[in-house]
């Protein structure tokens with residue numbers, strides 16, 4: 001992939017023709033830079049992650065042998081506050097992927113105007129192959145390897161793909177043991193018993209739902225009776241599916257790692273969630289549903305399509321198949337820039353990840369604030385504050401799109417990058 005970034009302007013260890021998630025992010029910055037006015041002179045800041053840590057995680061397995069995993073923590077930008085971002089356990093995690101995810105976190109936190117920078121972590125592991133005890137050792141060793149760069153004032157991890165409240169508890173405990181006292185604000189997405197926030201588990205899915213209620217108004221649609229297809233049935237996709245169904249929409253297809261299920265009349269989301277829970281997290285084999293092939297899923301005639309699994313799912317190869325009236329991104333980076341162009345040509349608006357899935361980090365911010373104050377809010381307060389943040393960000397992004405005549409993605413990037421670079425500029429360059 002060609003970016004207009006000079007080779008000398010990108011980190012030396014990254015292939016300048018990187019086509020994965022980091023390449024996508026660079027393309028998105030390229031598309032935004034012309035709209036940054038005088039701040040364009042700082043745009044290279046966005047192309048250079050602030051700090052990158054690669055760690056070796058040696059673990060004794062249950063059978064007594066020792067194996068090594070590679071772990072990362074990337075702080076992309078911390079001009080506006082401490083780094084913030086999840087930790088992903090996945091066999092395909094790579095440094096460029098974590099760099100992109102960290103950069104999208106910087107952008108997202110700025111879009112919803114949270115006082116955070118952006119960071120992300122990952123461990124290259126297939127968690128399904130290891131026992132709970134092994135995963136606990138991996139998590140604790142990973143935490144202790146990155147402990148110098150994380151903390152409530154520095155960089156606050158959270159859950160992402162294949163990590164959850166239990167993993168966050170182990171991270172919080174490991175961090176706290178190193179300090180000698182409990183540091184609740186060191187990670188977010190913890191169980192409520194450990195200083196987690198009410199509403200955090202559902203926050204990303206709820207944020208998507210709130211954004212959908214706004215977007216349907218913009219595009220002259222309505223949620224009641226809307227036909228919705230969702231890729232990803234985990235924390236984000238599963239919660240969003242449930243909320244959409246409760247609002248009277250028809251979730252007609254779910255596509256997860258194990259398979260695709262479809263029902264023209266609308267799936268029973270609650271039953272499917274129970275089924276997935278009892279069958280290792282997947283929908284494969286669920287009774288009373290039709291199965292589809294990926295091509296058939298992407299071609300479904302729907303009102304709203306929600307990619308909520310992984311990045312790079314909607315590409316130039318399948319974007320032309322899509323017949324949804326609206327795409328709302330639950331995952332980070334699910335649509336490549338080439339696919340964005342195809343969707344735009346076909347008149348399909350995309351509400352971008354850095355806006356649509358910001359509900360999770362917003363309630364993570366609420367959790368961090370509550371932990372620092374040791375004063376906890378009720379769930380209604382949290383959900384109302386979440387809705388306020390999501391609605392004002394949606395309004396700001398749609399206004400930016402109208403002002404600059406650009407897509408919602410570029411509009412969100414203009415808003416986020418402007419806020420990051422304004423902070424960059426007034427802080428000045430040291431020394």
Ligand code: NAD
Nearest residue numbers: 161162204232233234235236256257308309331332357360
């Ligand atoms: P999760 O692990 O709970 O669920 C992931 C889902 O994606 C599972 O249903 C899995 O089966 C499915 N999946 C994985 N690989 C797939 C593939 N190749 N094809 C189809 N389906 C596949 O993860 P999550 O927390 O729901 O995160 C999903 C996405 O949302 C990620 O991109 C993540 O970065 C993003 N996100 C998560 C949060 C959060 O709060 N958890 C916040 C913002 C963004």
